[in-house]
Amino acid sequence: MEKKVTNYASCLNSMPNILVSCRDKEGHDNALAVGYACNCSYDPPMVMVGIVPSRYSYHMIKETGVFVVNLVSEELKKEYEYLGSHSGRDEDKLKKLGMKKGEGVKVNAPILLDCPVSIECTIVDSIKTGSHEMFVGKVEYIHAKEELIDEYGSVDYSKINFIKF
Numbered sequence: 001m002e003k004k005v006t007n008y009a010s011c012l013n014s015m016p017n018i019l020v021s022c023r024d025k026e027g028h029d030n031a032l033a034v035g036y037a038c039n040c041s042y043d044p045p046m047v048m049v050g051i052v053p054s055r056y057s058y059h060m061i062k063e064t065g066v067f068v069v070n071l072v073s074e075e076l077k078k079e080y081e082y083l084g085s086h087s088g089r090d091e092d093k094l095k096k097l098g099m100k101k102g103e104g105v106k107v108n109a110p111i112l113l114d115c116p117v118s119i120e121c122t123i124v125d126s127i128k129t130g131s132h133e134m135f136v137g138k139v140e141y142i143h144a145k146e147e148l149i150d151e152y153g154s155v156d157y158s159k160i161n162f163i164k165f
C-alpha cells in the first residue's frame with residue numbers, strides 16, 4: 001500500500017487524557033486538560049506534562065514548581081471538557097463544576113478527589129520545545145482509589161474506565 005505525507009502535529013497516538021491540577025502562590029487552585037503527557041523515568045519515577053505558556057495554569061506551575069496529574073475516568077467527561085476549554089483566568093473552574101479537592105501530601109497543590117488516581121509531582125527540569133514547555137515531574141506520592149490497588153500495591157489500570165473520545 002502506498003504511503004503519503006500527512007500533517008505533522010501531534011503525530012503519536014494515543015495521547016493520555018489527564019487533568020493537571022495546580023495552585024498559585026496566593027493559594028488559588030486550577031486545573032486544565034492535558035494531552036501532552038507521558039512517563040519519562042522508571043527509576044526514579046517521573047512523568048512529563050506539556051503546558052502551553054499562554055495557559056493560565058502555566059504561571060501557577062512555574063510559581064510553585066509542583067503539579068498533580070489526575071487520571072480521568074469516563075464519568076468525568078463533562079468536567080474534563082469544561083476544564084479543557086475554559087480558563088481559570090476568567091473563573092474558578094473547579095468551584096463552578098463543584099469538583100471536590102483534597103490537599104497534596106507532599107506538594108502544595110490540590111488533588112482532584114473525583115479522579116481515580118492523583119499523582120503528586122515536583123518539577124525537576126523543563127524543556128521549551130516549541131508550542132509547549134515540557135515539565136519533568138518527580139513522582140512524590142500517588143493517591144489511588146482503594147478498589148484499584150492490586151495485591152502488589154500497584155494500580156490495576158485495567159480497572160479504570162478511562163475517558164474516551
Ligand SMILES: Cc1cc2nc3c(=O)[nH]c(=O)nc-3n(C[C@H](O)[C@H](O)[C@H](O)COP(=O)(O)O)c2cc1C
Nearest residue numbers: 032033034035036051052055056057084086087088
Ligand atoms: C483533549 C485536550 C487536550 C489538551 N492538551 C493540552 C496540553 O497538552 N497542553 C496544554 O497546555 N493545553 C492543552 N489543552 C488545552 C487546555 O486544557 C485549555 O486551553 C484550558 O482551557 C487551559 O486552562 P487554563 O487557562 O485555566 O490553564 C487541551 C485541551 C483538550 C480539550
